[in-house]
Amino acid sequence: MYPASFSYSSPTSLDDALALLAEHGEDAKLLAGGHSLLPLMKLRFAQPRYLVDLRRIANLSGIERSAGELKIGAMSTYAALAASDLVRTLVPMLADAAAQIGDPQVRNRGTIGGSLAHADPAADLPTVMLAADAQMAVVGRRGTRVIPAQAFFVGMLTTSLAPDEVLTEIRIPLADAREGSAYDKCRHPASRFALVGVAASIRLAADGTVLHARIAVGGMGPMAVRVAGAEAALKGHAPTAEVRHAAAALVAAAVDPQEDLQGTVAYKRNLAQVYAERALASAVHRAGG
Amino acid sequence: MAQITVTVNGTTEHHDVEPRTLLVHFLRERLSLTGTHVGCDTSQCGACTVLLDGASVKSCTVLAVQADGASITTIEGIAKDGQYHPLQTAFWEQHGLQCGFCTPGMIMSSIDLLRRNPSPSEAEIRAGLEGNICRCTGYHNIVNAVAAAAEQMRAAATPAHVN
Numbered sequence A: 001m002y003p004a005s006f007s008y009s010s011p012t013s014l015d016d017a018l019a020l021l022a023e024h025g026e027d028a029k030l031l032a033g034g035h036s037l038l039p040l041m042k043l044r045f046a047q048p049r050y051l052v053d054l055r056r057i058a059n060l061s062g063i064e065r066s067a068g069e070l071k072i073g074a075m076s077t078y079a080a081l082a083a084s085d086l087v088r089t090l091v092p093m094l095a096d097a098a099a100q101i102g103d104p105q106v107r108n109r110g111t112i113g114g115s116l117a118h119a120d121p122a123a124d125l126p127t128v129m130l131a132a133d134a135q136m137a138v139v140g141r142r143g144t145r146v147i148p149a150q151a152f153f154v155g156m157l158t159t160s161l162a163p164d165e166v167l168t169e170i171r172i173p174l175a176d177a178r179e180g181s182a183y184d185k186c187r188h189p190a191s192r193f194a195l196v197g198v199a200a201s202i203r204l205a206a207d208g209t210v211l212h213a214r215i216a217v218g219g220m221g222p223m224a225v226r227v228a229g230a231e232a233a234l235k236g237h238a239p240t241a242e243v244r245h246a247a248a249a250l251v252a253a254a255v256d257p258q259e260d261l262q263g264t265v266a267y268k269r270n271l272a273q274v275y276a277e278r279a280l281a282s283a284v285h286r287a288g289g
Numbered sequence B: 001m002a003q004i005t006v007t008v009n010g011t012t013e014h015h016d017v018e019p020r021t022l023l024v025h026f027l028r029e030r031l032s033l034t035g036t037h038v039g040c041d042t043s044q045c046g047a048c049t050v051l052l053d054g055a056s057v058k059s060c061t062v063l064a065v066q067a068d069g070a071s072i073t074t075i076e077g078i079a080k081d082g083q084y085h086p087l088q089t090a091f092w093e094q095h096g097l098q099c100g101f102c103t104p105g106m107i108m109s110s111i112d113l114l115r116r117n118p119s120p121s122e123a124e125i126r127a128g129l130e131g132n133i134c135r136c137t138g139y140h141n142i143v144n145a146v147a148a149a150a151e152q153m154r155a156a157a158t159p160a161h162v163n
Ligand SMILES: Cc1cc2nc3c(=O)[nH]c(=O)nc-3n(C[C@H](O)[C@H](O)[C@H](O)COP(=O)(O)OP(=O)(O)OC[C@H]3O[C@@H](n4cnc5c(N)ncnc54)[C@H](O)[C@@H]3O)c2cc1C
Pocket: A029, A030, A031, A032, A033, A034, A035, A036, A037, A038, A039, A054, A074, A075, A100, A101, A102, A103, A106, A109, A110, A111, A112, A113, A114, A115, A117, A118, A120, A122, A123, A124, A125, A161, A165, A166, A167, A168, A191, A192, A193, A194, B043, B044
């Protein structure tokens, strides 16, 4: 299967990429790892006339710590995230998720920026970004804006990125010592996408009760969402198994799964319950609880 | 047309390609390296796996233009001086194939796996080959072959990375 014909450039600067996007308008698409876009183009579901490859632009990949945040270049691959000591120690749920995306070949090509910009409802990283309270740095011809994860994802395969903007960097506020995070997913047996994926970030007070929690769930509706009710159920309590069970039940109640070949609505809600409990248990454990 | 320069199995190649040419078609049709197979053509089966700058990739999901400037290794490039790569020998000796269709991809993925982890456990071998599907063997002998090659390579201190 060949994609329909298109023209291609791989500019070496962000300014050149932005100029190409402006020049070609609706006809142009950015290319990152190509592991969502190229399969769609081969099936002719997408037929962009112009591809602007981001791979030669300096400074779009790389992972570094600075002033209370972890900065991740949009072109960083899942393999790079999964192998990064900074990611594993500072944002463990992101390392959990990156290591479970697809298979090794997919992880060698797919990028964090491409995954977030694509916003597949069964993708893993949008869920993690919500629980991490990440900020998306986006550059367009009108300048740079920083979009919080909750405002970035707006619907199925839809973000608040304008077609002439590039997501350049993801900024994750850093955990303090008593914070722990985890991501756990039930993988679709063939595609490996998330049937359900739950990300949890928990901060404990000195007395071991939950200071605050962020919980997000993906794969069970048009887009990943935070579950405020489950977060509130943890706050102020010691995160015992019973408390975690009750919070996970609120996650299962909040999701909106569809019945399909993978299971009934009741089965999927149960998956959400089980995986929320698992993610919460490891997040609490990593927070030292 | 776009001009690309790639190093394939150690040989530098300059070619004009249509931007929509997939790397697997470039390798098979332009360079006649037909050891890299097309199984599913939908990014699932891994039969088309090659090494791109040392990392395993599904060449049906990479454009030839994306490989411009890169170094590519295919199954044809891993034997050295008439000697099979230890993984090739191990797949043979452990009966790690039946029809052989998946084998080039299995071996290229295994090279990347052993580069990252020279002493994988059985579970790590199975996880490392998750992107490769075999319709014949039931995987058991493939896993044995990778374990045997890993042991042999550790003993001989063969670097998994071939060029
Ligand atoms: C076999 C297989 C299994 C997979 N399994 C999983 C899985 O388990 N979990 C999962 O989450 N995903 C999975 N994926 C999808 C994979 O993660 C993709 O890599 C990802 O969805 C897209 O990232 P990319 O870098 O490949 O982007 P591309 O495919 O290159 O681009 C995707 C879209 O994002 C846009 N874009 C890319 N980068 C930017 C940027 N910096 N700024 C603005 N727009 C941009 C492109 O224009 C395009 O519209 C799988 C894919 C395959 C083929």
